[in-house]
Amino acid sequence: MLVDFTTVQNIFIICGHTDMRCGIDGLASVVSDKYNLDLFNDAIFLFCGRKKDRYKALYWDRDGFMLLYKRIENGNLQWPKDQDEVKKLTAQELRWLLEGLSIQQPKAIKPAKTGCLY
Template identity: 60%
Template sequence: MCGKTDMRKGIDGLATLIQDSFKFNPYGDSIFLFSGWSKDRYKCLYFDGDGLAMLYKRLDSRKLQWPKNEKEVRNLSQQELRWLLEGLSIQQPKAIPQSSKGVC
């Protein structure tokens, strides 16, 4: 999600935001991330098969690289998601690109 979210919202409030404002299904196969003003914490909402789960994390010494508007929103690879959640840039020019070939 882009922009800033009221971090006081719980599972139900975030699920409603996903459905009503963004027209997505919170019970689908997606992870939804929310960040507040300070960009040093985030909430992650996802459906784990039998209910909605929420993860809340505060970064101690970094800030999230968070999209400011809808043009900056994009699908992330697993590696990019991991970098984002660790407070790193999702553009890592020195990272070794993932191969589409299997490992021998």
């Protein structure tokens, strides 16, 4: 069964490089042990190795884990380098990242802060 990841509530990127030889159990261990995140809370977790032309995604699909792997033929990802950080992304930031752009677009219109306008 394919999942529409645009409906996933939580998108997390594991910054820095991850050993891409890891499978489901190894990546799940990184998420739960190193970052103390809930693997089962409608979340997708993204990992990248030293080569920035491939990534893995881990997702709990109610009855088991899905592990997705993609190798990009032309280009590289703009993967954040801070080795000990995990970031929560918006759907727009995920699109930027997977299109080879930085998740911090300097010219993007930022969402307005709610509250008093004056």
